[in-house]
Amino acid sequence: MARTVLSGIPVSSGIAIGKAYFMNRRLAGALPRQSIAAELVDSEKDRLAQAMAAAAQELADVRAKVPAELRENALIIDSHITILRDPKLLAAAQRFIHEMHINAEWALIKAVKDLETAFAAIGDAYIRERIQDVRLVADRVQAKLLGIGPGMKAIEGRIILLAFDLAPADTVGLQVDKIMALSTRQGGKTSHTGILARSLQIPAIVGVDGLEENVEDGEFLIVDALGGKVLVDPTEEELDHYASLKYQFESYQKSIIKNCHLPGETIDGYRVQVHANIELFEEVSQVLDHGGEGIGLYRTEYSYMNRPELPTEDDLVEEYMDLASIMVPRKVVFRTLDLGADKFLHPEGALDERNPAMGLRSIRFCLQRPDMFRTQMRAILRAAVVGNVSMMYPMISGLRELRQANRLLWQCKRELAAEGVAFNGDIPVGIMIELPSAVMTAELLAQEVDFFSIGTNDLIQYSLGIDRTNRLVSYLYQPLHPAVVRSIKHVVDSAHQAGIEVSLCGEVASDPFCVPILLGMQIDSLSMNPQAIPGIKRIIRQTTMAECKNLLREVLGCRTVSRINRLVRDSIFQRFPEELTFFSSLIESDEAPTPYV
Amino acid sequence: MTNNDKLPEGKDVTQETQQTDNSVCALVRVANELGLHARPAARLAQEAQKFESVIVLATDSQQVDAKSILDILTLAAPRGCGLTIKASGEDARAAVERLTGLFRERFGEDK
Numbered sequence: 051m052a053r054t055v056l057s058g059i060p061v062s063s064g065i066a067i068g069k070a071y072f073m074n075r076r077l078a079g080a081l082p083r084q085s086i087a088a089e090l091v092d093s094e095k096d097r098l099a100q101a102m103a104a105a106a107q108e109l110a111d112v113r114a115k116v117p118a119e120l121r122e123n124a125l126i127i128d129s130h131i132t133i134l135r136d137p138k139l140l141a142a143a144q145r146f147i148h149e150m151h152i153n154a155e156w157a158l159i160k161a162v163k164d165l166e167t168a169f170a171a172i173g174d175a176y177i178r179e180r181i182q183d184v185r186l187v188a189d190r191v192q193a194k195l196l197g198i199g200p201g202m203k204a205i206e207g208r209i210i211l212l213a214f215d216l217a218p219a220d221t222v223g224l225q226v227d228k229i230m231a232l233s234t235r236q237g238g239k240t241s242h243t244g245i246l247a248r249s250l251q252i253p254a255i256v257g258v259d260g261l262e263e264n265v266e267d268g269e270f271l272i273v274d275a276l277g278g279k280v281l282v283d284p285t286e287e288e289l290d291h292y293a294s295l296k297y298q299f300e301s302y303q304k305s306i307i308k309n310c311h312l313p314g315e316t317i318d319g320y321r322v323q324v325h326a327n328i329e330l331f332e333e334v335s336q337v338l339d340h341g342g343e344g345i346g347l348y349r350t351e352y353s354y355m356n357r358p359e360l361p362t363e364d365d366l367v368e369e370y371m372d373l374a375s376i377m378v379p380r381k382v383v384f385r386t387l388d389l390g391a392d393k394f395l396h397p398e399g400a401l402d403e404r405n406p407a408m409g410l411r412s413i414r415f416c417l418q419r420p421d422m423f424r425t426q427m428r429a430i431l432r433a434a435v436v437g438n439v440s441m442m443y444p445m446i447s448g449l450r451e452l453r454q455a456n457r458l459l460w461q462c463k464r465e466l467a468a469e470g471v472a473f474n475g476d477i478p479v480g481i482m483i484e485l486p487s488a489v490m491t492a493e494l495l496a497q498e499v500d501f502f503s504i505g506t507n508d509l510i511q512y513s514l515g516i517d518r519t520n521r522l523v524s525y526l527y528q529p530l531h532p533a534v535v536r537s538i539k540h541v542v543d544s545a546h547q548a549g550i551e552v553s554l555c556g557e558v559a560s561d562p563f564c565v566p567i568l569l570g571m572q573i574d575s576l577s578m579n580p581q582a583i584p585g586i587k588r589i590i591r592q593t594t595m596a597e598c599k600n601l602l603r604e605v606l607g608c609r610t611v612s613r614i615n616r617l618v619r620d621s622i623f624q625r626f627p628e629e630l631t632f633f634s635s636l637i638e639s640d641e642a643p644t645p646y647v
Numbered sequence: 648m649t650n651n652d653k654l655p656e657g658k659d660v661t662q663e664t665q666q667t668d669n670s671v672c673a674l675v676r677v678a679n680e681l682g683l684h685a686r687p688a689a690r691l692a693q694e695a696q697k698f699e700s701v702i703v704l705a706t707d708s709q710q711v712d713a714k715s716i717l718d719i720l721t722l723a724a725p726r727g728c729g730l731t732i733k734a735s736g737e738d739a740r741a742a743v744e745r746l747t748g749l750f751r752e753r754f755g756e757d758k
Contacts, residue, residue: 129689129716135696137712137714138712138717139715139717169721172720172721172723174682176684176685177682177723180685359679359756360680
């Protein structure tokens with residue numbers, strides 16, 4: 051066994067074996083704290099002033115290189131520069147040097163600590179959080195004081211890059227050709243690190259607990275982003291095992307990428323559209339490189355979350371038009387805001403909800419904030435002039451909400467027409483089916499929309515009453531539970547009876563165990579993360595509608611989820627043994643973990 | 648009388664007034680939806696730093712250095728909050744004009 055095995059969230063698949071290289075290791079704690087002689091006070095004050103100026107200059111250089119499409123990053127960097135040039139911060143730290151005769155590093159720690167106290171008293175959550183920016187810039191100054199540049203000037207050979215977190219400013223100067231893999235302490239599924247890694251096509255694991263405590267610079271590592279593990283100081287056997295797994299994975303990747311531009315069509319000619327789910331414009335290249343036939347789900351939340359104020363209609367039009375026009379003639383489905391009030395930075399973030407999953411979120415939130423909702427709908431209508439644009443509402447529970455949203459949409463169209471602004475009023479408008487109530491009324495809803503998109507992640511949670519992130523019950527999260535299979539089938543059938551198309555955009559769409567069953571239901575399109583497209587297309591192209599329908603019939607005949615899982619596992623393993631070596635499926639164990647005591 | 652009472656209804660900025668000493672004052676109201684958050688605070692500090700005068704920003708209870716983004720942030724002035732800008736020095740009048748201008752334009756934000 052390796053000396054230590056750390057686990058985290060894989061955000062870009064693959065395996066890398068190599069040496070660790072730390073960037074921006076959190077310096078606090080390891081900083082030298084020294085008293086200094088009285089005659090050195092003035093030069094110590096100068097040293098601090100120079101370090102702050104140098105750190106500000108370094109950021110200004112980074113700022114100058116930020117491309118126009120990353121404006122938001124540039125504004126963050128601007129505020130960091132302003133903090134570094136703040137006369138108060140420097141003066142406070144210099145006063146500590148002067149009065150206490152301590153070194154610059156220590157004085158800066160103390161000055162930041164005082165600010166932490168002052169900020170902690172601020173009532174406004176957004177402003178209070180800005181203390182994070184102060185800490186980040188203080189780290190930069192400390193690195194300057196210690197004579198360490200944050201860049202990667204002296205990298206020899208290729209490395210595995212580790213960091214506490216990778217801020218946008220850090221990644222601008224990366225020597226990408228030297229990086230084999232990324233791993234960070236911070237970050238979740240949709241973090242910047244994942245997007246960066248996927249665009250570089252290197253493995254990455256984020257949210258790794260104990261990364262900094264357990265890994266030394268230059269130490270040997272295996273990053274297993276298929277299984278979400280970082281092996282520190284691995285054994286010979288582990289090296290052998292992972293070297294061969296890496297080889298198999300990479301050859302498999304190459305073979306599926308080669309054919310990923312072929313259409314998603316079964317051997318007997320059934321055509322299913324394979325689309326991508328994305329969140330950022332930058333992911334478009336991933337979609338096109340992996341054979342995505344369109345964007346089945348564009349999550350529009352990002353531009354609302356990483357900024358202090360709401361985006362303007364023109365901001366959104368620009369973003370949406372860029373996306374729609376680069377994808378032409380391929381389709382782009384814009385999902386309107388799917389935020390919970392709890393996720394809003396400001397000022398609604400103050401809401402205290404006992405059960406946010408069932409609270410003011412998604413379409414409910416939008417209907418309570420028609421001003422905001424209309425801004426977004428107007429932007430989508432305007433952007434639709436240049437591309438193949440559709441729009442869908444998330445979390446619709448029944449006809450009432452659908453009609454309310456459509457009434458606002460109609461008002462937007464009328465306003466735009468009156469204002470003489472160019473827009474496209476004929477875009478298809480659909481809904482996400484994620485609530486059991488929408489499943490039960492699917493045949494009614496289908497009469498009044500242009501398409502359905504089944505959001506299985508939420509549908510499974512709400513149908514089974516299971517919070518997947520709760521370790522005590524997560525084994526009960528079963529995508530192939532008879533209730534879920536029947537729900538999906540009912541939605542697909544209701545759509546087809548009404549003559550509309552139905553897509554599926556949850557994780558189930560990229561699960562090789564589930565895809566044949568969905569094909570058997572004659573789903574019209576599947577939408578998934580871009581990296582999963584080649585593998586799923588290959589499965590579609592190697593199967594027949596006839597065998598998928600057989601499998602579905604057998605599944606519908608099963609009474610328990612355990613039986614369904616066994617049946618599906620056996621038949622898929624037999625048909626696609628090669629594919630399954632590298633996939634982690636959603637339908638693994640349905641056994642309860644060790645009893646909770 | 649609080650700052651807010653001194654500002655006439657529907658008006659966000661008053662004319663600057665010459666004080667007895669070498670200083671100039673004006674009242675402003677924060678019109679940005681999110682108050683004086685990071686971006687306006689950064690703009691304000693950057694502009695204030697261009698002047699020689701000592702410039703302070705005061706609420707009814709607190710007074711801070713307008714050249715310090717950290718000071719401005721700790722003020723945490725919400726939308727609608729009335730503030731006094733007071734500059735003392737050679738270029739006091741120009742400084743107050745420039746800074747009240749920023750408030751008038753809502754720091755270039757729509758809301």
